Amino acid sequence: MFNNYRIHSKVLDKTRALWSTNFLPFIKSEKIDNEFWDILEESLYISDVGIDVASFLIEKLHVIAKEKRINETKELINILKNEMIGILDSPNNLSINDNKIPHVFLIVGINGVGKTTTIAKLAKYYQLERKNIILGAADTFRAGAIEQLKVWGDKINVNVVSHEEGSDPAAVAYDTVNAAISRKLDIGIIDTAGRLHTKTNLMEELKKIKRSICKLIPENQLSVLIVLDSTIGQNGLTQAEKFTSNLGCNGILLTKLDGTSKGGIVFSVVKTLETPICFLGTGESLSDLVKFNSNYFVNNLFSQDDNLKEV
Ligand SMILES: Nc1nc2c(ncn2[C@@H]2O[C@H](COP(=O)(O)OP(=O)(O)O)[C@@H](O)[C@H]2O)c(=O)[nH]1
Ligand SMILES: [Mg+2]
Structure with missing residues (x-):
């Protein structure tokens, strides 16, 4: 049973619900214009990613959009997701070897x-x-x-x-x-x-x-x-x-991720400490522990699908 919800929890559902509301105007934007960038900035701020991470992401996206001449918002959203995964992605494998030493x-x-x-x-x-x-x-x-x-x-x-x-x-x-x-x-x-x-x-x-x-x-x-x-x-x-x-x-x-459904804190924590997240605590009981998976986490944030499967 426990293994079924190792990278998923109701808390992450709540976070996703909030993000999809915060990012809806961004996702619905049709043109990449000044207003688009303002909306993105605001969406990032209200989702708690912090000023440093928000500025980093916006700058990076500006450069990529210009270099690759991207004018479709959909394409840019995928790039944003990859950049976010990139921030979170460092090896965090706490797998325990079957070693003779504990x-x-x-x-x-x-x-x-x-x-x-x-x-x-x-x-x-x-x-x-x-x-x-x-x-x-x-x-x-x-x-x-x-x-x-x-x-x-x-x-x-x-x-x-x-x-x-x-x-x-x-x-x-x-x-x-x-x-x-x-x-x-x-x-x-x-x-x-x-x-x-x-x-x-x-x-x-x-x-x-x-x-x-x-x-x-x-x-x-x-x-x-x-x-x-x-x-x-x-x-x-x-x-x-x-x-x-x-x-x-x-x-x-x-x-205590259950105490903030914004979830953006994960980005500023990893970026500031340059240390990977291994697990999320999502409540006070023994089973309220979620194995952290950056790919799943970011895709979940942007998913409009209530039944996103684990990746
Ligand atoms: N809501 C919530 N409370 C938590 C979580 N993890 C720990 N707590 C609560 O935080 C309080 C302090 O926890 P404790 O383990 O004693 O903290 P310590 O001083 O760092 O050892 C306790 O009331 C815990 O039940 C969590 O993921 N979510
Ligand atoms: Mg203690």
Whole structure:
């Protein structure tokens, strides 16, 4: 069942409904004239793609339209779709090799973005792919964080490695990876604290966790994934940049897409952080996780068809 909606959800239906309303005047335009470009710009803005991405796309389309002497809007819409896919398209394949060494996901991001919840969803996702998983409660800072992960672990029947509140998170991470290796598991997922980066010791702490994991496994078996709340504004993106520049994040887990049906945030997030989106969080329950597929995502946005099939 779960696999049937891996790249589709009702939330994406809502986003599509909004985009088709926002872009209707653009799609219906007959001539490529000044008004056409104004309509495109406005459609992009109201769909939340952000000023940088909107300007980038409009400039690019202007150049292509001129070079290829395009005067049909339909043709230009296809080019726009390809450019949008191009922004989102970087390798984001988190497929887990059937390796003898476990793959480790280190989950980072500021408080409240949905790290712990997304860890439970990811564990469930990979369980359905028949992987054996262990979780590590390395958010030893926030009161109740260890217990929160354990509750999820019980729910999905996955063991959680934990130490006491206030203990060294790097030691928890080390023990989690060690347990994954000795129990011959496929995946270890490590939760972390999300105090604001302005307390510079968070980055140092996360780097230390990373180093302790890499004492046990090669770096290519580690994916550092940043969790971002899709309702964040520019300020949140600036904070996220600190994580990606300090830790070299491999992928983005974009949560709370159900809180914004505009969907345009995916473009500014990927463009700003130069990091691919791996999964979308679309609600608070375990199954509210959608595998991100750029082709599907963009085609869905522009589709007038309620029954767009997965690509
Ligand atoms: N609506 C919605 N809420 C979410 C989503 N992901 C997480 N949350 C909620 O966000 C809140 C904070 O989540 P938590 O996992 O504790 O965040 P953390 O501090 O980063 O670990 C909780 O109330 C979650 O239920 C999502 O995709 N959609
Ligand atoms: Mg948490």
